[in-house]
Amino acid sequence: MEGNCTPTLAGFTCGLDATLRLIAGKWKPLILYFLAQGGPYRYGELRRAVRDASDKMLIQQLKELEADGLVKRTDYKEVPPRVDYDLTPLGRSLAGALVPLCSWGTEHLEEVNRVFAERENWAAKCR
């Protein structure tokens, strides 16, 4: 029996599938991971940290993470708006599962760079 991990995987083929669907979204893992390594952050801080994301994207993903119970948003209802974001316990545990991926990336940075260099020149050849 190949693909099955536990009972009652509603619609998922396995736990990995479930997790992936939850964090699908270009910036979500990055947001979770960033939040994991320092208490709550204000919107602007996140904005500057995940620097390639636009406001629209960042907000959208934050909203989804919040709706999914991974992130907690606190609005201080102050006059110049002040809001911050932090992980919920669930989000924190997920972020923990992300750590190996981060380590893998830093450990294999050279290989990864080579891969991307090749993608580039493959793309270049097509023109």
Next chain:
Amino acid sequence: MEGNCTPTLAGFTCGLDATLRLIAGKWKPLILYFLAQGGPYRYGELRRAVRDASDKMLIQQLKELEADGLVKRTDYKEVPPRVDYDLTPLGRSLAGALVPLCSWGTEHLEEVNRVFAERENWAAKCR
């Protein structure tokens, strides 16, 4: 300077970013993970395992994984075509980093199911 993990992260904000760009693609992590838990698999077997993917998608992702050096394809050049796929050492190590995500998913299946149930009814309300 907030987001940095090591030196020389070419274009990435951190190792996680690098890893994510490598495995971006709806089926890639699943393919890697599946290959990781049993020797090489023939195309047809993968096809049946990752059951929601179409031929087109599966092939596309396999090619990318191969080009990126994560998967090794062996074509036996036989008459009814016979081909199989296996992980390279690099791919195998990446698959290892995926394990915690899978475990997280199975351990928090209930929460995840609840999340998806809510997404459903949110979607329903919009109509």
Next chain:
DNA sequence: CGGGGCACTTACAAAAAGGTGCATACTTGT
């Protein structure tokens, strides 16, 4: 008063991802 920052929001593109269906060339099973 003008400019800038805050935390968003909205309308509108553009791009990426995914799906469908048909075709190949050959073999084995019925």
Next chain:
DNA sequence: ACAAGTATGCACCTTTTTGTAAGTGCCCCG
């Protein structure tokens, strides 16, 4: 002889995702 299976390739189209640019209301600063 005909259907089915094998591992893809290709064209076309729809859906989903991501990005861009501008705008909002309010305040503080010089």
